[in-house]
Amino acid sequence: MASTSPPLPNARPSPRDLLREQLATVLPHALVTLPDDLPDLIRTADVVVHADALPEVVQFVIDHLGYGLLSDLAAVDYVEHGLFELVYRFYSIGGGGDLVIKVRVPRDQPDVPSLMAILPAAMLHEREAYDLFGIRFIGHPNLRRIYMWDEFEGFPMRKDFPKQGDNYIGEGA
Amino acid sequence: MYDVVDFILNTQLGLNSPDWVVMLISHLIVVAILFAIAPVQVLFLTYYERRAIARMQDRVGPNRVGYEGLLQPIADGVKMFTKEDIVPVSADQRVHLLAPIVTAAPVMYMFAVLPWGPNMIAVDLPTGLLFFFAISSISTVGLLMAGWASNNKFALLGAMRAVAQVVSYEIPALLSLLFAVMLTGSMSLMAIVEAQSGLFISTTDVPNIPDLGLGWFVFTPVGFLAFVCFFIAALAEGERTPFDIPEADSEIVAGYMTEYSGMKFALFYLAQYILNFLLCAITATIFFGGWQGPGIAWLVSQSLSADNPAGNPVYNVLAGMLGTFYLLAKTYAFFFVMVALRGAFPRLRIDQLMNFGWKFLIPLTMINILSAALWIAITRWGTAQGFGIIEFAGEPSNLVRWLIAFAVTLVINVAAYWFLARLNIQDHVARQAALAAGGLAVSPPRSA
Amino acid sequence: MSNDTLTHSLTFTEAPAALTVVVDPTPQIARGSAVVVERRRPKAAGWSLLQGLGVVVDHWRKSFRKLDDTTQIAGTFTTEYPEERLPLPEAYRNMPILLFDDATGHELCTSCFQCQRICPPQVIHMTQAKDPDTGKPVPAVSEFIIEYDACMSCGFCAEVCPFDAIKMDHNFELSTADHSSLTVHKTDLLRPISYYQSIAPTFWAEAEASAYKKLETNKKRRPATIGIAPQMLAQLKAAHELRDDQQEATMPTTAVASAPAPATSSAAPPARSAALAASASDLPTDKAARLAAIRARNEAKAAVQAAPATASAAPAASDGGDLPTDKAARLAAIRARNEAKKAAEQAAAAEAAPTLATPDMPPTDVQPAASEQAAPPAPTVPDASLDEKAARLAAIRARNEAKKADEQTAAAGAAPTLATPDVPPTDVPPATSEQAAPPAPAVPDAPLDEKAARLAAIRARNAAKKAAQAEGE
């Protein structure tokens, strides 16, 4: 039943460049051009897309680049720069490295379209990011708290969440 | 027991007591003994099971309380009885209280018809077998009461499962036992045991073989198939793995016992283990000769009885002891099989259990009844009933008839087993094939 | 986008096209292949069940022999724990301990704060010692606390310690009913190097040279300020005196005479000693026990002379000196209990309140109760290094007896003061005649407050004397 395949020469261009190149032609409005004078912390070489265009980009990545495995969704709170960054990490089940799509949204209005319609894999990832960071995924059918209890106020992974004290047992934060 | 009491009271002491006094005294003694040993049996069974299953898992098992942990069940019992009795607020208090009693009491009655040794039986009911199973199904009411009264979803699910399972499996259990009734012509358990004297061949079939108490029904194809069916059904009745579905701990916590604690829980536990013990004992009684075994026949022939007034009562006692020993040895052997099953297998699902019972076990036992009828016809019937054809080669001996019956029923039973198993598996395999064909087949790694 | 997304489940018809486009759907499997696992069916119905049954019965059969050979998969492998023990590997880490030099008693720790900094749950707290003359910090540690209850046994402290002063212990039997005892202080953390060498010989052999070298350098640099393990203090002193006075007959008497009196001398180490540092600390403990016993006896005698009404004199553990420490301790505790019982019996009539001291207290914490009659001061029990448990048990029992006595004397307005194990009460109220004294509250962090405890003990003793005198009059 077993069949073997010889090792492939790994000659594909890096996924990041491929994506940037193709997006520039197919979905040019999706790409965010970052200014050059960004602080070190939020400077990135990865592809950053507009939040609104995210579903389109993801659909494109799945359909045309073959990166169908949503591996990770990490939210990062850059409190000093006033933005949340969402790091979507895709892999291809054909193997190889990752493909990163970043989305940056302002901290005061963290709305991102949900990927649930395209990729159900985003279900728990998005709930987690909502629970811990308060990022609202528009269109998620079941966007509720996942780790914290439903009555919990605030989003504990935000950098400005008080690290000490407890509202719930009367120790003022 | 009657004989012994009669001997002591009337012969030795010369009291000339009337018959009913002797009867009453002997019954009271028996009842006292039975009620004393039943819980002790349960205690020992729990210890036995835990030690045996531990050994199957390369563990040691309870070995701290007393010598090699023998007092462990006592410690468990003390723990159980001293625990707080918790009744949920929302429970139906009265039914909740009654349920364990309703479950535990009937199983004690079942001891009444169990023959322990030659002439050692509390009541030799002519319908002993029927009594045994009729009484055992009363327990089911207790289970349903427990599940309902607890007002707990798990308990209710467990109770429903228990009732469905026990009721369904009583049918194959009884059907598989019918052959013994047909062969012996009696529902008395004592008669069934007594019919199993001989040596691999019952003396009722072939009267002139040496009586070593080994003419067990299990040595016939009919008896063997009935034994397999009955033992499986007994596992389901006694809620043992792989049919411990009503109390499947990984699914519904503890089934109908979920809301019970302390003494009441212990009663359920007690009922269950007594039932298991009795089912093992009844298996031994009906298929493995009960108290029959080498030496019994001789001891009985020496002992005191109505036919043999010159006998020595010591032999009565010896025969009883040996018979009890044989019965217990067989019972514990079966319990060991139950334990090994528990150690080895996962449990079935409730629908699979029902499928198995209704689609496999019941047809199989039906066919077995046919075999039993054939068996009787071939071994006992002559020209008058149209079975003269067997005697085409002159006057065949009983042994030849027995051998012919053996061959015929063996073929029928094996064919039935094979056919039914195949039929049932086919269903499963068809589904499997559908799975494999249904677009889920693996695309083998494509080479570059 | 509706709730349908949740329920589409297996009828997911529009599979993402990921599997079909651009990239090969299977990974490049170099040096191997994808093997489709074989789904087997049994050869005959029921056969596989018998096979499975065979496996367990086979195990049952083989389990009657015991196997230690890890190449085997059948046979009992159980280690019956309290009787049998698995050998612990050298690398085994449980809780951190501090090391001191066997010969000189010098602690290896220089309070460099490396371990405190690395500790992930932040359970290490240390105070750097100060030069008594100049007040400047010196490379020695004056207090070192590890909260064992929160320690996660990661071993970072032992890894980072540049002086090999902190190591991971092998003793895992630390369970206790007394939570506060898991905040462990320097005295109880210290172990001799020889102990660590015995549990991890090769590890120590690797570290030995550099550790001793660093210790020597440190000693050379600051000769007077290196910390000395308190366990060693008494021994060193005794050895010193022995050298001074060779004619002195026996070691114990010398020791008793010269050992720092725990109650009065401010330099006294608490009698508690860690269980495993026995080699170094047996002697002081022993002495302390004896000393305590003698004192207790004296007190008792005084009380008896003063108050003949209380018929039960307290023959303290006067003969405990000949016994091993733990035995003596247990004996003392049992006696204390007996005394308490007797006292309780008499209390109903005589309204006497017994007083109790418990094993882990500094030995002189004797608190006679304030009452019209002096109660026999119970013998105090020093920490038994080997049989702590038994002693504590006895103490608890004694306490219970005392409680009973308390109940009986409550009517008479006599309030006994009770001490809990391990916790010397820091606040014993002065005895007042014919007035109910409030029971002394036990303070959980008492060990920190040694001085107060000692003070209280002295006060209590004085009170007892006073009461005795009053009784005599």
Added chain:
Amino acid sequence: MITTDELQINIGPQHPSTHGVFRMLITVDGETVVNLEPVFGYLHRNHEQLAEVNTYLQNMPYTDRLDYFNSMANNHAYALAVEKLAGIEVPERAEYIRVLMVELTRILNHAGAVGFMINDMGAWQTPLAFGIREREKILDLFELVSGARMMCNYFRFGGVVRDLPDDFIPRLKKLMVAMPAYIDELERLLRENEILLARSEGIGILPREVAVSYGVTGPVLRGSGIAYDIRKAEPYSIYDRFDFDVPVGSVGDVYDRFLVRIEEMRQSRRILEQIIEQLPDASGGHINPKARQNVRPPVGDAYARIESPKGELGFYLVSDGSTKPYRYKVRAPSFINLTPLGDMCRGYKVADIVVILGSIDIVMGEVDR
């Protein structure tokens, strides 16, 4: 016609087969599951927040507590992430030791996972007891090298805590003899067992396309017929030096996952054999880097992942140039593999859902973090 009603049952958070404090809110029609919703969070301790106030090294023992069955694998993933972030090289011998430990971890995890799954099916602990017996032998080895059986805390950035003791390899070789015997016996006990077949065949099917779209990884994905193994797909450490196969299932049901795990134990043993062979030749170097207590990676982010026994375990780290991570995110396989649970269970019986859950193999320490 009898009217029937649906019943809502909470399975968990205290339930024998939810593998910890996990709750499944199920709606049943009789015994058939109509809907299932997993509820998490009972073991949540904000692990990621905690990591942001610790230094990089201080986080290492906390990763042990994620998936407490596989502390070595967690250590490995975290060490890889920090090494990637800070650009630390690992000596060859240390790499071998790491892979050795992680493959042992895989065996012990699968031995436990198979046992627990069969336990959920109702076996009275025997397969689990056999698994635990083998696991104990491996834990003994872990204790030998790291000093702890479960919370190993053995990996360091750029190496491991200490080299293997002298008696490690002989003991490992003994274990290598017992391991195939154990696996064969397990197969004899269970592989063709009709009850197991009845309970696992066709149960909890996860078709391959659905498996990918749900983002599941590890044995669950491979059981669905996709030969995706990170050790092969994106070889990290020194996995490109070993010959081993990737077992995949053909149907994607519970039985396939069971078989895949058993086969993976065999493959791990193959890797161990190769390690034992190659280890003496590996160049040593400073495998215990004591100097790297205070890693101060440059500003940037890094994601490193390994094929942990339960699936893809990844650590995403963002550094702001200080000694503490600015963001620390765990991509927990147990957690993501629960995504399709509701869909996998719908339509099956109550008894099946615990088996399906068992076949996913979760550890709540990792799910709730």
